[in-house]
Amino acid sequence: MQNSSAFARLVGGVGATALTLMLATGVHAQEAPAPTPTPEPAAEREQEIVISGSRAIVDGTNAPTPVAVVSNEQLKTASPSSLIDGLNQLPVFSSSVRQNSTGSSGSGQGGNGGNYLNLRALLPTRTLVLLDGRRTVASSIQMNATDVTLFPQMLVSRVDVVTGGASAAYGSDAVAGVVNFIIDNKFKGLKVEAQSGISTYGDNFSYRYGAAGGMDFAGGRGNIIASFERAETKGINDANARDWSAAGWGIIPSTIAQTGTTQIIAPDIRTNLVTYGGTIQSCFPTGVACPIANQSFNPDGTLVPFVTGQYAGSSVASGGSGAAVRTNLTTSNWTNTAYLRGQFEFSDSLTFFAEGIYGDVNTKYVGAPSSITSGSSSGIIIYRDNAFLPAAVRATMVANGITSFRMGRANKEIAPNVNRTNTKTWRGVAGFEGKIGGDWNYSLALERSHSHYHLESRGNRIIENFYNGADAVINPATNQPVCRSTLLGLPQGVGCVPIDLFGEDSASPEAIAYASGTAIADLYLDQTNVMLDLRGRPFDTWAGPVSIAFGAEYRKESARQEVDPISASVKNGTGIRGFPSSANGQPGGFALTNPQPIDGEFDVKEAYLEAAIPLARDASFFHSLDINGAVRYADYSTVGGVWTWKAGVSWEPVDGVRFRATRSRDIRAAGIAELFTASQQTAGLSARDTTRPGAPAVAPITRQSRGNPTLSPEEADTFTGGVVLTPFSGVNFSVDYYSIRIKGAITQSTLQQVIDGCAAGNQSLCDLITRDPGGVITTIVTPFLNLAEVKTSGLDIEAGYRTRVGNGQLSLRALANHTFELATTNEGITVDRAGDMGLRDAVAKWTVTGSATYQHDSGTTLFVQGRYISGGKYDSTLGPTALPVAQNQVPAMFYTDVTVKQRIGPPTNGFEVFLTVNNLFDKDPPIAPQGAVTIPRQTNxxxxxxxGRYFTAGAKLRF
Known part of the structure; x- marks a missing residue:
């Protein structure tokens, strides 16, 4: 009944929307709308901006660089939720950062709720994203990449994906390739779209609506287009909303004595010796009898024995009495975007254009449902004179000579830590374009972008205040609880509120307000870009015209981040009894987030030259032969001058068979975050301490990342080579091999790499590790360094077939990627993440997307898509002593999507309704836990x- 009710809500909502649109525009089921001017064919409108891995080549059929071209209609049919979601279903983007992947447990933090394209799993920062061939400002300093959510989806005509190295042609950062969104900048008419979606479980409700219009003026010499779109997804806040998530799967470290392995994947993950009411973990002084150990506090202050779960490790167990800390499954987000573009043709040689974008992206997600304090690194020391200590417990302490005990607690009153982000982006471009003489085209443009990212991390435990309030004693003058520091007249006692921590929900509202706060960051990113491009055909060879493109670019980027005073402070436990010694001197006063100030800028001057030269036409075994070359020089204010280049060849021995190959040198200079970020921390992580016998697993560990202004540019060598077959009309097949090797890759060592390097004798890495008095790792610093080599190679395969079947058109298309390796060498240790399906920065060995579309002449369209993701290891670095062999396998997955559309009226002007079902067979994801140990995310x-199964229904109107 829940499923049918959800579906009824969906259909009812869209039906009302569709009816409203029809009534408002006079469109009836049996008649077409009034005639309007027929828009120009897309091919005619876009022939001057075809991108083909080159700025010199207009006709992409002879380009040496592999390019995938996907239309707006194809992307939205595959995933009507957004054009971007459809793009992310393509094999080359299988590891992209998406809005739904933003959340807790280290998953997607820093993504700001945006969509960041990640070609070949080489990270978004190595994918150059363009809008009509021009850059826009980054939306996230951590990603150092553009959020493509900002682009006007209703006016994007297609997306071109250049999957070879393209730095020489398009600029720095194109190590993995280029993604260029092409705007239909001569659109005429009006189109309106509205849709809503809901899962088969009645949650994750979404809606999207928008309008786009365009018109000519001044007799066709001028043109203006505009759009506005709003979208919202409610997200899934209930961690138990799916059976697979309610099972609570996660990783338990430190289980070797019980399982023979250092960790195990288990269900019902709960904290060990940590409850919502508090659990006594140990007594002091050391060696004293402790009859109250391993007992937990009830709400009334009485004690109950703590039941230890199965496979109990240092921080979590499977089952037992510990707190089951869960978080949201998917993020709630909402977005508003607006776009305006105008142009006026004064003459063939001079056209003025200007465009503006405004984007407003918002997210809300739970960073940590509870603020966990446990063990020697953060456990609460309760002294015998504590004002709130139950009398029976105090009597036991006196009888046994116990002066204090350490308590573990999941402080859910102070949490959940709810993160809200808002990213506002403004982008303006203005310039001139036209022809010089009869053979040259030019474009001169100024782009100015500004992004303001605002973060509020609410319900965040203030470390000093929490431990200060936890040390509560009785004021003999009033016989009321008071902070010990207040009673002693210490500066820390001013404003201190004593905290009752015995029993679930025992802390008062005043104490919660004192012990928690909101971490705030305001990040301002600015980009200024001046671009001059010229393209022409100055002369012919015996085989045809030579195409040349050259130009120059100046770009300046700056970042400034302002943070709240607590985040900017350094923890100081002076005068606070029981304050964890490992926290002293650590940056940031909150338990989580602690953004730090940032202030930095750089600029770069670039110039490039590219040529495409035909060498043969219509000769024996040389139906065509073309070569393409490019060179670019970039002068950075941070690192000086660097060169990039590309050389390619395209050979068609006979009509319908074409071989292509490119070799390029690409670079990426460090971004603002990598250069200037102050210390940022991520808590709750785990690693194996290989510096100790038996390599015990340690959790929780806090990771501190830092920028490095002395970074050098990354240098990549890329090779692509393949064949394109078009044996007859309607059939195409291509396969391309690629190999990318990045030297001096800018990266941060993983926690495990730092520990392993220290164990191997690298003292500089040992210096990055902080331990508590017992020698247990508490914090590891991971600065950005040019210390890695990254290699990836594989195959891109595309096949298509189109033919008439009955009274309609049948189109078949398949895109596949096979990754041979995704290997990173760091500190002499090489790790290949191809096929590691339990990790974020990995890639499936095989990803295939295939579709079949049948478009009947009557206006009915049926679309069926299948998406295959190969199985693999959970983590290939985990041998049989680290994780049971059977658990180190993740099965393959296959998803099916179906769309049915009905058009009423002609193709160019009319009304259309559609229904899409994604994940038709409601496939549950495989169990592949990741993120913080104490707050597991059960899959990747x-x-x-x-x-799960998701229904989207909508209506579109164009006239």
């Missing part, structure tokens, strides 16, 4: 669908 949101 970067690869797998966490929502």
């Amino acid at each position: 949101p970067y690869f797998y669908d966490m929502i």
Whole structure:
């Protein structure tokens, strides 16, 4: 009944929307709308901006660089939720950062709720994203990439994906390739779209609506287009909303004595010796009898024995009495975007154009449902004179000579830590374009972008205040609880509120307000870009015209981040009894987030030259032969001058068989975050301490990342080579091999790499590790360094077939990627993440997307898509002593999507309704836990669908 009710809500909502649109525009089921001017064919409108891995080549059929071209209609049919979601279903983007992957447990933090394209799993920062061939400002300093959510989806005509190295042609950062969104900048008419969606479980409700219009003026010499779109997804806040998530799967470290392995994947993950009411973990002084150990506090202050779960490790267990800390499955987000573009043709040689974008992206997600304090690194020391200590417990302490005990507690009153983000982006471009003489085209443009990212991390435990309030004693003058520091007249006692921590929900509202606060960051990113491009055909060879493109670019980027005073402070436990010694001197006063100030800028001057030269036409075994070359020089204010280049060849021995190959040198200079970020921390992580016998697993560990202004540019060598077959009309097949090797890759060592390097004798890495008095790792610093080599190679395969069947058109298309390796060498240790399906920065060995579309002449369209993700290891670095062999396998997944559309009226002007079902067979994701040990995310949101069967229905109107 729940499923049918959800579906009824969906259909009812869209039906009302469709009816409203029809009534408002006079469109009836049996008649077409009044005639309007027929828009120009897309091919005619876009022939001057075809991108083909080159700025010199207009006709992409002879380009040496592989390019995938996907239309707006294809992308939205595959995933009507957004054009971007459809793009992310393509094999080359299988590891992209998406809005739904933003959340807790280290998954997607820093993504700001945006969509960041990640070609070949080489990270978004190595994918150059363009809008009509021009850059826009980054939306996230951590990603150092553009949020493509901002682009006007209703006016995007197609997306071109250049999958070879393209730095020489398009600019720095195109190590993995280029994604260029092409705007239909001569659109005429009006189109309106509205849709809503809901899962088969009645949650994750979404809606999207928008309008786009365009018109000519001044006799066709001028043109203006505009659009506005709003979208919202409610997200899934209930961690138990799916059977697979309610099972609570996660990783338990430190289980070797019980299982023979250092960790195990288990259900019902709960904190060990940590409850919502508090659990006594140990007594002091050391060696004293402790009859109250391993007992937990009830709400009334009485004690109950703590039941230890199965496979109990240092921080979590399977089952037992511990707190089951869960978080949201998917993020709630809402977006508003607006776009305006105008142009006026004064003459063939001079056209003025200007465009503006405004984007407003918002997210809300739970960072940590509880603020966990446990063990020697953060456990609460309760002294015998504590004002709130139950009398029976105090009597036991006196009888046994116990002066204090350490308590573990999941402080859910102070949490949940709810993160809200808002990113506002403004982008303006203005310039001139036209022809010089009869053979040259030019474009001169100024782009100015500004992004303001605002973060509020609410319900965040203030470390000093929490431990200060926890040390509560009785004021003999009033016989009321008071902070010990207040009673002693210490500066820390001013404003202190004593906290009752015995029993669930025992803390008062005043104490919660004192012990928690909101971490705030305001990040301002600015980009200024001046671009001059010229393209022409100055002369012919015996085989045809030579195409040349050259130009120059100046770009300046700056970042400034302002943070709240607590985040900017340094923890100081002076005068606070029981304050964890490992926290002293650590940056940031909150338990989580602690953004730090940032202030930095750089600029770069670039110039490039590219040529495409035909060498043969219509000769024996040389139906065509073309070569293409490019060179670019970039002068950075941070690192000086660097060169990039590309050389390619395209050979068609006979009509319908074409071989192509490119070799390029690409670079990427460090971004603002990598250069200037102050210390940022991520808590609750785990690693194996290989510096100790038996390599015990340690959790929780806090990771501190830092920028490095002395970074050098990354340098990549790229090779692509393949064949394109078009044996007859309607059939195409291509296969391309690629190999990318990045030297001096800018990266941060993983926690495990730092520990392993220290164990191997690298003292500089040992210096990055902080331990508590017992020698247990508490914090590891991971600065950005040019210390890695990254290699990836594989195959891109595309096949298509189109033919008439009955009274309609049948189109078949398949895109596949096979990754041979995704290997990173760091500190002499090489790790290949191809096929590691339990990790974020990995890639499936095989990803295939295939579709069949039948478009009947009557206006009915049926679309069926299948998406295959190969199985693999959970983590290939985990041998049989680290994780049971059977658990180190993740099965393959296959998803099916279906769309049915009905058009009423002609193709160019009319009304259309559609219904899409994604994940038709409601496939649950495989169990592949990741993130913080104490707050597990049961699967990998970067690869797998966490929502289940999802219905989207909508209506479109164009006239």
